[in-house]
Amino acid sequence: MSAGKAMEFSALLDLVRQGKATVRTHSGKVGPGDIFVPLPAALPAFKTDEAATRQALLRHIPAAVSAGAACLVCPFRPEGLPDNVAWVQHPDSRAAAGELAVAQYGTRADQPRLIGITGTNGKTTATYVLEALFSALGHKVGVIGTVEYRWPGHREESPLTTPGCLELHAMLAAMREAGVDIALMEVSSHALDQNRVAGLSFSGALFTNLTQDHLDYHQDMDEYYAAKARMFRDPAQGGVPVSGKALAVNSDDAYGARLLAEHPQAVSYGLAPRPGSHLLGKILEQSPQGLHLSMEFGASRWELRSPLVGGFNAMNLLAAQAMGLALGLAPADMRALAAFSGVPGRLERVPNPQNLAVFVDYAHTPDALAKALQALRESGFKRVLTVFGCGGDRDRTKRPIMGEAAARLSDVVVLTSDNPRTEDPLAIMADVLPGLAACKHLEQNPDRKSAIAKALELMQPGDALLIAGKGHEPYQIIGTVKHSFSDQQVVRDILGCA
16 A cells, blocks of 8 residues: 555455455454544434534544554545545545445445345345245355344354444455345345445335334435335435345335336335236235234235234235245245244244233334234234333433334333433333323233233233234443343243243
8 A cells, every 4th residue: 555645445455355455444443554434424414414424434444543543545635644544535434435445345246135125114124034935945044134144154143234334344244254145134224224234235125114114314204215215216316225026025115105106117016906016915815823914915826824913914924925025036936935933033922821812012103003013913812911111311202202102002001211321210210101001901010020920910711911022132222332132031020930
């Protein structure tokens, strides 16, 4: 590298391809001779300006230089840059990180077929269903999502639904080495807004739905939709590359219908008829034992029996089938889904000696909570009891709305803490209470373990209990500390499960 001088970005790409330099985006990971790409703060565009972006980029440069960085990639040349550190100008730091990641890991041309799944609810379940489908058809599948990052020979708990740009490219390279040919990735609105998927090329994209969530980050629902829609738009429109244009969209969702108007070539799916390339589903039966569905796609007709419970899981099964059809699978391939038993923390039944119908679900938005409760009500249980709370340091406007959903669809509600983080648990519960005004039977206890115990005590034969909000999470965040806590394990301990 030309010490102390400006370099062309193309020359830097060549050095990275040749393995002569390593790219870093975290100053704490920089070593001697590395390339450092400082990234803007993880804030939505409407909360940033040019001065704030400049300050964010400058903040970590001194530490990187002290650690031995040989080159910086930045929209501007930082003042006081030492003579032994080269500078490469690039107008977009996040896009630069993506291009350099492609050069470093050899992705794009030689990555597994990458399928992006986005939406507010259903991403994780749709991903698991697709994994089961492709695995049954003989594919080696990798998954990047809310619960885990996993592929043959590797499994780790995921700290983020969609990790950072360099981490994503490194994972896809590792999947390639493990023989993975299909990679399924949950793509969050934050990741799309922050372009963490820079440099990746998708073979397909699935949109599940859009309901209120993350309005502490996005300005409003239109901004939230715009972030999700990037998954389907061309790069020239601020989108991400979807090379195969295999698109599947929920037409029963209002925002899905809006997306279909922009992309009429997509395979749509839903329980309501629609012209065009449409997967039409019908719920023939739902019970505590599961679902019986029928599907129509063009001239093809088929049925599916699944142990999954509830109408929203019918939509998740349709979503995966629509994505499969868009990618070229045949209706006959869908028979493999009959053996799929479910997802950790997604209306997960907790077996117990008393045979009580206890379900744990990740539902932490008004829509997700309503759908989980509706699924249980439609499945023929005598009563539905609910334990739930709302997360601290998150969108406060959804708290009374979640309370209203719980009151409307539950016979008994036990209000408790979720992950209070730095907020007072009692203050969070107070925000929820207006929505619970019409609740038939309300209990309150900020201690989540005690709240679960109370709900189990109140159960009668034929009842169903939903413990909502944390799902697969094995922790509870109080203050800034993660404490070991599993809803499933608490139930097992209380009921004396072996």
